[in-house]
Amino acid sequence: MSEKIGYSRPVAIGSMLILGIWLVLAAFPFIWTVWGSFKVEADFFSRESFWNAITGPATQRQTGGSFTLDGYRGAWVEREFYLAAWNTVIVTVCVTTISLFFGTLGGYALSRSTRNYTFWILIAALVFRAMPHITLVSGYLLPFFEMNIWGHLPTAIIVLVAINQPFTLWMLHSFFKSIPKDLDESAMVDGCTRFQAFRLAIMPVMWPGVITTGLFSFLLAYNDFSVTALLLNQTNQTMVPKINSFLGTIQTEGSIMFAVAATVSATVPLFILVMFFQRQIVSGLTAGAVKG
Amino acid sequence: MRHRDFAAFIWPSALAMLLFIALPIVSVAVQSLYIEHDQVLVTAENCGPFGCTEETRVDTAATAAKRIEEPLGRFNGLGTYTNRAHLAINEVSAILSDNRGFGDVVARVMNLPFYKALSFTLLYTFLVTPLAMIFGFAIALGVNRLSRSLKGVVIFISLLPYIVTPLLGSLILYWMINADGVIGATLQFIFNDPDLSLKASPTLTWITLIVYGTWHMAPFAFVVFYAGLQTLPKDTLESAMIDGANRWERIRYVVMPHLTPLATFVGLVLLMDNFRVFEPIIGFSAEAHATSLSWLIYNDLTGQVNQMYGSAAATSILTMLGVIILLTPILIRTWREFKRKAH
Structure with missing residues (x-):
């Protein structure tokens, strides 16, 4: 196919060259940082030559081996990064579950109703989706302080669920649209109520769409900085604001390596996620586009 | 679907959006009309051996x-709204006169x-959006030529810059462009200038942030365009060839019309995401030379002494x-389509 529509040698070589450069640009920073996180600061940020980050002479001198776990030990044990990791687990699991629960119900309703207000709800969701999160956060802070609910995990969770809803609704709406209406209508003719039709006839065939949407809800909660950094107190911090606070504190020798190690620890789960769910992520990114 | 059923299904989602998106917008609007109290000052007479002073x-x-x-x-x-930190009406009119x-x-x-902040945000949005689309399309063309066995690995690697947490992705690059990091050291070597630093000048900082934005967003454009290339209408292409269309005409009249709706979608999502640019400025510690609207709000809310809610609001x-101005053309288009469908 592709040979027929535009094959020519210069174009082919050119696009392979671009692709090759891109792959290096995409992969190199991560490989470099993962490798460097097992070195000491004098090697990863070497004044003499960046080869030191690869071979690690200072790591040899200081620790006796060419790899060291000092950065990880410092971050996870000394600075209690495990607390932040546990908070992240709580936040992401709750946000994903609640978002999907609200989103499947709402998305189903929007896909099956043919009335005008569905259009307006979807447009409002689009506008809400475009709002920078930090503008909403500036609306939460004062009321949350007044109501004394600032700083707790449930507050951040419900806020993230709400911020997630516009996107979740759009995505699930387009997945539900792809399931023929006959399916639930025939179930209702057979005597199901609307909810039974939804639960017994539609949900069993919706799992791929739900899993895909769940991945993106998870990513939004996991990657968030503006909400978690401003709405959570010190003890309830999740990983991303915690890493940012590593950088703000007084720089002692090696503490920057805590941040490097913590960054690697927070990034690796994402890589594993992509490895297992690559197909769903690709289909999710295109779901909105196909619907047009 | 009956109204009652619709309401029963939509209410949890609608309530969440109403309470935590619509209401905060109202709260922001109200807060923006208020300003922090002045400090209460008291004057006391302080009498000592050398007379009295008012304090x-x-x-x-x-x-x-x-x-x-x-x-x-x-x-x-x-x-x-009109003070120096926002629209600065007095200052601007003084400058203009x-x-x-x-x-x-x-x-x-x-x-x-x-x-x-506004100029950086706009420049970032309107440079990163087309750049990410162009690079994404180029990558999609390249991946489309690969054999099936290679595609999976290549797509996996390509997704990484997009999936990584924005703050952490920018930190990873920031450590590398540091004067002590690998890219910073290499650039110093190439330009033979030991004092070269990407953090020193505003122009270089802006370029760094825009390069980061393109790196972060190109995979999204790539995935959508790649999916579009998989669904090219084969029959139309073949009949165009039979009708004697050359390569350029086939791209111009078959491939491009097929990809236009996808490009609109990618452009819309990129505009929305780029306009809220914020994390890279924190990650690259770029606030001395580049600030964005989101960063201004964050800065007001995390003030060292007092949080400036009024200013942030x-x-x-x-x-x-x-955001509304940015979305207007799309909203008008969608509205027209909706009216056309309704009639």
Whole structure:
């Protein structure tokens, strides 16, 4: 196919060259940082030559081996990064579950109703989706302080669920649209109520769409900085604001390596996620586009 | 679907959006009209051996009491919007009435915090969006030529810059472009300038952030365009060939019309995501040279002494207006399509 529509040698070589450069640009920073996180600061940020980050002479001198776990030990044990990791687990699991629960119900309703207000709800969701999160956060802070609910995990969770809803609704709406209406209508003719039709006839065939949407809800909660950094107190911090606070504190020798190690620890789960769910992520990114 | 059923299904989602998106917008609008209380000052006469002096000091207890009593602060009308930190009406009109040519006006307006942030946000949005689309399309063309066995690995690697947490992705690159990091050291070597630093000049900082934005967003454009290339209408292409269309005509009249709706979608999502640019500025510690609207709000909210809710709220409202303006063409188009379908 592709040979027929535009094959020519210069174009082919050119696009392979671009692709090759891109792959290096995409992969190199991560490989470099993962490798460097097992070195000491004098090697990863070497004044003499960046080869030191690869071979690690200072790591040899200081620790006796060419790899060291000092950065990880410092971050996870000394600075209690495990607390932040546990908070992240709580936040992401709750946000994903609640978002999907609200989103499947709402998305189903929007896909099956043919009335005008569905259009307006979807447009409002689009506008809400475009709002920078930090503008909403500036609306939460004062009321949350007044109501004394600032700083707790449930507050951040419900806020993230709400911020997630516009996107979740759009995505699930387009997945539900792809399931023929006959399916639930025939179930209702057979005597199901609307909810039974939804639960017994539609949900069993919706799992791929739900899993895909769940991945993106998870990513939004996991990657968030503006909400978690401003709405959570010190003890309830999740990983991303915690890493940012590593950088703000007084720089002692090696503490920057805590941040490097913590960054690697927070990034690796994402890589594993992509490895297992690559197909769903690709289909999710295109779901909105196909619907047009 | 009956109204009652619709309401029964939609209410959890609608309630969440109403309480935590619509209501905060109202709360922001209200807060933007108020400003923090002035500190309560008391004057006391201080008499010592060398006569009496009047001393003015801050009554901390009274100030705190006032804050607890009226947490919103005092009413300020649109004062916050027009002050120096926001639209700076007085400053701008002073610059416009007394200046030395266009270059001078631009330089001086760019010194005002709001306009500085606005110009970076707009430049970032309107450069990163097309750049990410062009690179994404080029990558999609390349991947489309690969054999099936290679595609999986290549797509996996390509997704990484998009999936990584924005703050962490920018930190990873920031450590590398450091003068002690691998890219920073290599650039110093290439340009033979041991003092070269990407952090030193505003221009280099802006370029760094835009390169980061393109790196972060190109995979999204790539995935959508790649999916579009998989569904090219084969029959139409073949009949165009039979009708004697050459390569360019086939791309122009078959491939491009097929990809246009996808390009619109990618452009819309990229515009929305790029306009809220914020994390890279924190990650790259770029605030000395580049600020964005979102960063201004964050900075007001994390103030060292007092959080400036009024100021943050005013910037938020101005940012939301910016989003609405950005979305208007799309909203009008969708509305027209909806009306056409309805009739």
